[in-house]
Amino acid sequence: SQQGEEDPQALSIQxxxxxxxxxxxxxxxxxxxxxxxxxxxxxxxxILIRSNEREKHSGRLRVTLDTSxxxxxxxxxxxxxxxxxxxxxxxxxxxxxxxxxxxAGTTVTVRA
Amino acid sequence: IxxxxxxxxxxxxxxxxxxxxxxxxxMRHNAMYWYRQDLGLxxxxxxxxxxxxxxxxxxxxxGYSVSRANTDDFPLTLASAVxxxxxxxxxxxxxxxxxxxxxxGQGTRLTVV
Numbered sequence: 001s002q003q004g005e006e007d008p009q010a011l012s013i014q015x016x017x018x019x020x021x022x023x024x025x026x027x028x029x030x031x032x033x034x035x036x037x038x039x040x041x042x043x044x045x046x047i048l049i050r051s052n053e054r055e056k057h058s059g060r061l062r063v064t065l066d067t068s069x070x071x072x073x074x075x076x077x078x079x080x081x082x083x084x085x086x087x088x089x090x091x092x093x094x095x096x097x098x099x100x101x102x103x104a105g106t107t108v109t110v111r112a
Numbered sequence: 113i114x115x116x117x118x119x120x121x122x123x124x125x126x127x128x129x130x131x132x133x134x135x136x137x138x139m140r141h142n143a144m145y146w147y148r149q150d151l152g153l154x155x156x157x158x159x160x161x162x163x164x165x166x167x168x169x170x171x172x173x174x175g176y177s178v179s180r181a182n183t184d185d186f187p188l189t190l191a192s193a194v195x196x197x198x199x200x201x202x203x204x205x206x207x208x209x210x211x212x213x214x215x216x217g218q219g220t221r222l223t224v225v
Binding site for chain 2: 006009030031033040041042043044045048088090092097098099100101102103104105
């Protein structure tokens with residue numbers, strides 16, 4: 001089974017609104033990463049948060065991490081039509097391995 | 113080459129045929145990965161390699177094999193393709209020192225008929 005599970009599966013918002021999506025995972029992690037995928041393209045890294053961090057910002061993105069609940073959230077503020085994409089969380093499990101496991105993703109549609 | 117390159121971009125393959133998907137990176141990353149992406153299932157890890165000469169199984173390894181003869185190349189082979197292997201395949205790589213971000217290729221769309 002996949003390590004990360006995103007919620008919701010799909011999200012439709014008006015331009016200018018905020019979009020929030022969540023990720024839950026199962027095992028201890030070194031870090032958690034968020035990626036974006038535009039239709040038909042490869043994934044692009046957005047932001048990484050390490051297990052000893054609780055919150056991180058990058059431009060209009062804010063990521064939180066709660067290791068006690070094994071969950072993370074990604075907030076996109078003041079959304080734009082160009083933010084329409086699928087968003088995935090990926091977990092780097094705490095182990096000697098370097099596996100990177102992805103969830104099923106959240107599809108975000110920003111309406112103009 | 114800049115970054116990570118996959119070939120072919122797309123392929124239609126007859127069931128039972130053998131196929132190798134190619135992946136090459138020029139970033140000298142130690143770790144490389146193969147994922148398949150199916151609608152509603154996100155990305156599932158097929159095989160990975162922590163460094164040249166080593167490989168490991170992911171979530172869905174059956175029917176696939178990989179090799180890592182050098183740092184740059186990580187080919188994925190379907191020995192005898194089946195229709196359930198119809199998918200979009202992504203290769204990715206990253207450094208192992210910082211356990212940082214992964215860089216993805218543009219994907220290979222494979223249809224097995």
